[in-house]
Amino acid sequence: MNIIQSLRARREAGKKSIAILIDPDKVEEPSHLNQLINLASENCVDFFFVGGSLVTTINLSEVVKQIKQNVTIPVILFPGNSMQIDSSADAILFLSLISGRNPELLIGQHVIAAPVIRNTKLEVIPTGYMLINSGRTTSVAYISNTMPIPDDKYSLAACTAMAGEMLGLQAMYLDAGSGAEKEISARMIASVRKAINVPLIVGGGINTSQKAFKALEAGADMIVIGNALEKEPELLIEIADKVYEWNQSAAGQ
């Protein structure tokens, strides 16, 4: 089973997943990641996401290598542009920024990346990427030159996701942006969840186990945590517990 098939199967079984986002630019030395990598393995983290809006260092492949050398947790590239491709990862979110109207991020970068990806063994996961307003301007909104969907426009978000699914996208990623002041509301997650069937990834500003649980309860199939773990890796234990608790009760039903 490849990654997208396993996400679909988990969704059908009511099981949730957790991913840790590593921004290569914030890693001074790849071995510094070992504490987080070990914690991830002890706490049954499902995926590592690696990427950033702007990756200025040459760390991307070093980060992927560091994870692959230590654990078997799949590494999924979460690229901000077509330069963030590394063939040692397991998969790539082939993101189309469907909340925006910037052709470069709807199809342009993809044309450049496609022949490069074709020469790798990366599993390609066509993913609708939707930015939701979260208060202050995030790196993604600034870099992508797009306007996020207003956080109280539930049907705009739902119809965007619906159209993305009709176009054949295999997963949907609702993002408040890394380090968001406000995480995505339960009502927003629930309205997008109702509109689609594909696995729903939710991230941005999830920095407590309560927020993590709320996102799962509202319908997220996978939550992504980045900034909060950069500051406090041990928070993972508490958040992973919530996911584990949820999955145990799903298994009992």
Ligand SMILES: CC(C)=CCC/C(C)=C/CC/C(C)=C/CC/C(C)=C/COP(=O)(O)OP(=O)(O)O
């Ligand atoms: C098709 C390929 C290979 C690339 C294009 C990919 C697209 C369309 C990206 C959409 C826009 C974008 C810039 C997404 C970046 C998402 C990302 C990796 C965010 C991680 O957080 P940062 O934005 O780096 O947060 P910080 O400000 O905390 O560094």
Ligand SMILES: O=P(O)(O)OC[C@@H](O)CO
């Ligand atoms: O860094 P945080 O705020 O956890 O966000 C994770 C990810 O969804 C950002 O694209």
Ligand SMILES: [Mg+2]
């Ligand atoms: Mg970044």
